[in-house]
Amino acid sequence: MSRIQESVIIRTVVRIMVPFIELFALYVIIHGAGGPGGGFQGGVIFGAAIILYAMIYGIAEGKKRVSDALDRILASTGLTIYAGTGLLCILFGGMFLQYGAVPLIPDDPAKVSKYLIDLVEIGIGTTVAAVMISLFFDVSPPESEEGELPDYEGAD
Numbered sequence: 001m002s003r004i005q006e007s008v009i010i011r012t013v014v015r016i017m018v019p020f021i022e023l024f025a026l027y028v029i030i031h032g033a034g035g036p037g038g039g040f041q042g043g044v045i046f047g048a049a050i051i052l053y054a055m056i057y058g059i060a061e062g063k064k065r066v067s068d069a070l071d072r073i074l075a076s077t078g079l080t081i082y083a084g085t086g087l088l089c090i091l092f093g094g095m096f097l098q099y100g101a102v103p104l105i106p107d108d109p110a111k112v113s114k115y116l117i118d119l120v121e122i123g124i125g126t127t128v129a130a131v132m133i134s135l136f137f138d139v140s141p142p143e144s145e146e147g148e149l150p151d152y153e154g155a156d
Contacts, residue, residue: 014056021049029125030118039121043128050129051136059140066133075130081123085116 025046032038054062066074086096094101097120099113 011056014052018049018053021052022046025049025125025129029121032121033114033117039124040128042121043125044132046125046129047132047136050133054136054140059137059142063137068134068137071130071134071137075127075134078123078126078128078130081126082120085120085123089116 025042027042028037028045029039029042032042050062050066053065089098089101090096092101092103097116099116100109102112102116104112104115
């Protein structure tokens with residue numbers, strides 16, 4: 001199997017672009033309640049940034065950035081944020097994710113709704129990003145010690 005030619009230009013561009021992609025993902029998550037976007041879309045963008053990094057620098061290097069343990073923690077934390085917000089609404093007498101029932105700011109239920117919607121979007125985005133990264137690493141072929149992909153029989 002011939003090793004893919006490493007490109008300094010591609011590696012440099014990816015190293016520079018990944019933080020901006022992640023920043024854009026955060027923007028999409030936070031501004032999703034008031035416009036296009038949201039937790040799912042922002043989570044996909046954030047996960048795609050990590051996947052891009054792993055595709056260019058290698059699976060092992062990508063797993064150094066987001067280990068399996070960290071991935072599980074992020075997925076469960078996002079789910080806990082989402083479910084916890086819904087349960088908080090129930091504790092204050094509302095239905096699941098009925099934000100107006102939570103009396104954080106008694107005179108302004110619209111502001112409470114805004115903050116809790118943002119919190120739910122962060123939870124969704126965190127979970128979606130973690131699941132995307134996990135799926136990518138789970139279906140990726142293992143690398144050899146030298147960082148090359150294994151040579152499969154009949155693959156041309």
